[in-house]
Amino acid sequence: MRKLPLVFALATLLLGNALAADHHDKDKAAQDDRAPDAALVHPQASESEGSVSVQGKRIAYKAVAGTLVLHGKNEKENQPTVSMFYVAYFKKGVDAAKRPVTFIYNGGPGSASVWLHMGAFGPRRVVTRDDSHTPAAPYQLVNNDYSLLDASDLVFIDAPGTGFSRLIANDPDPAKRGEQLKERRKEIYSVDGDGHAFAQFITRFLSRYGRWNSPKYLFGESYGTTRSAVLANDLENEDSVDLNGVILLSQILNFDTSIDGPEQNPGVDLPYELALPTFAATAYYHHKLPQAPAELEPLLAQVEQFALGDYASALMAGSRLDAARKQAIAEKLHQYTGLPVDYLLKANLRVSGGMFEHELLDNTDDTTGRLDTRFAGPSLDPLSKEAQYDPQSSAISSAYIAAFNDYVRKDLKYGQDQTYHEYATDITDWDSRHDGHEGALNVMPDLAKAMKTNPDLKILLNGGYYDLATPFFAADYDMHHLPVPPALMNNISYAWYPSGHMVYAHEASLKRLHDNVARFIEQTDNVKP
Structure with missing residues (x-):
């Protein structure tokens, strides 16, 4: 709030002038209060x-x-x-x-x-x-x-x-x-x-x-x-x-490097490689791995090595990747993500974040979280290609x-x-x-x-x-x-x-x-x- 002048502090001022000044100041204060965003x-x-x-x-x-x-x-x-x-x-x-x-x-x-x-x-x-x-x-x-x-x-x-x-x-x-x-x-x-x-x-x-x-x-x-x-x-x-x-x-x-919508940027495969350890951690948490290890961290170390090694090499090959090697990579991805081999082949070995969230728990028509994939909730559309909401965000x-x-x-x-x-x-x-x-x-x-x-x-x-x-x-x-x-x-x-x-x-x-x-x-x- 703006401060009003102390009009009565000066004894030498005439009462009429003081009241006029006070009236003018109140009018101005009222105008300030009516002004848009005045308080801001x-x-x-x-x-x-x-x-x-x-x-x-x-x-x-x-x-x-x-x-x-x-x-x-x-x-x-x-x-x-x-x-x-x-x-x-x-x-x-x-x-x-x-x-x-x-x-x-x-x-x-x-x-x-x-x-x-x-x-x-x-x-x-x-x-x-x-x-x-x-x-x-x-x-x-x-x-x-x-x-x-x-x-x-x-x-x-x-x-x-x-x-x-x-x-x-x-x-x-x-x-x-x-x-x-x-x-x-x-x-x-x-x-x-x-x-x-x-x-x-x-x-x-x-x-x-x-x-x-x-x-x-x-x-x-x-x-x-x-x-x-x-x-x-x-x-x-x-x-x-x-x-x-x-x-x-x-x-x-x-x-x-974002895994959100990399399919909109064809030819840039790094997001798929860098998201793979999170896919593996999520599948591990939801008990979707075909052969689950006893501990998470050793699994992640293996997946990181694969992601920047054989997987990156396969993606870099593009259309030059032969069918046998593509099949082998899909089977390895299945071991690390729990996603079906046929699905991975149909996706051309490239699964976006939204696709993974929708597909991992497809047998129960559930979608995993995006911000936190430990969470899961009913899929809004079981036939959708990708997740349509984030169960973690909705949860908290x-x-x-x-x-x-x-x-x-x-x-x-x-x-x-x-x-x-x-x-x-x-x-x-x-x-x-x-x-x-x-x-x-x-x-x-x-x-x-x-x-x-x-x-x-x-x-x-x-x-x-x-x-x-x-x-x-x-x-x-x-x-x-x-x-x-x-x-x-x-x-x-x-x-x-x-x-x-x-x-x-x-x-x-x-x-x-x-x-x-x-x-x-x-x-x-x-x-x-």
Whole structure:
């Protein structure tokens, strides 16, 4: 709210002038309140306090739920463009200058941070079933034994257009306001615009809360890892912000390796090879392998060797592959995926993610999950070629959204009479061009540049064996092909989990994820004891 002038503070003013000034100011305030998006141009903040017990140790914290306002660059620098929502948790009783701060966000693009907030590292965690549909409300919200508050202060950020974050169009003329919004979408809903928005948010946050000298970390999931590569480069080389670490969960840096729809890109067979270990893990989990081994990891090692060896060679042969060898490869694929040999031959040895999800449990007319293939649900159309929905997403989304909507209003005292958007509802077209380049998005050079210009930057890559949205072997492949000197490869560490895309949806994996990330921060925060 804008402050009214203290018209009666000056005794020398005539009463008539004072009343006139007061009347004029009230009229102007009323006009401001009627102006579109008037509230969005002012930062908001709601403070509360709480505590969380992390593995037996109580941590008292201050929480701030609010917004920071971003502005355009250059000639538009005075124009507000985005009201960006965040929830920050600050541990009480510590030296903030030495306390690490981790900026956390999900992906999409166009997803709010509710998943990592309520499922992984916030002080409260929603309880969902491990690999099946969570029953409808009431849902259980519990103390999060695996909150990352024991290692770092936390800032959960909702991307523009998601959660309570909103694009700003404040021109009083409706026609011009529509053009403003159109321009905002074009600018922000893009690889580069999104990265710049997050970079501006982070630098403004560091200033507002006096955290410029704190150890700093990025934690992104899914497209959030794509964002982290762009963001790390922007922060390092445009804003002179050296990061201590970048933590990647369910990584995708090079979209040429995606198993989603590779049939639309004939001649590029790498996605089939890199998804094969996830196919094998899924078949193992659902007891569909003809000869199942006792343990998963040794099987995956065999499949990885086959995928980059005989399988890759066969696919590379294309139409030159003779019938006998094609038959042999199909039979080997059957051993590793559980799919029928005839089906594999008809698919020309190339099975997309959607095809696999639909076909593995075809005998029961069930479809496996995509984000987490441990999940399964009834196929919407048993005769379809590919999966038509994701049973994992359907199984847990309602619990997360209901829990956060309740928590943010009751505990954080924010969002009354506002709508929390799980996904951005106004993204009609995401611009995937990066630095002016067309074609499949690849941000490996961004992460490589950030590492080269800050050779102390450390990377922690986390992934789940049952993730078919961003297969773990594809993430591993990309990271081992990062264009950096061999010495910088030593700055990268890896952790794999018997879970899916949302590793934290499996409680035992959440504990390991917490421990790995906390250890990573402790080893890289550069704070001397």
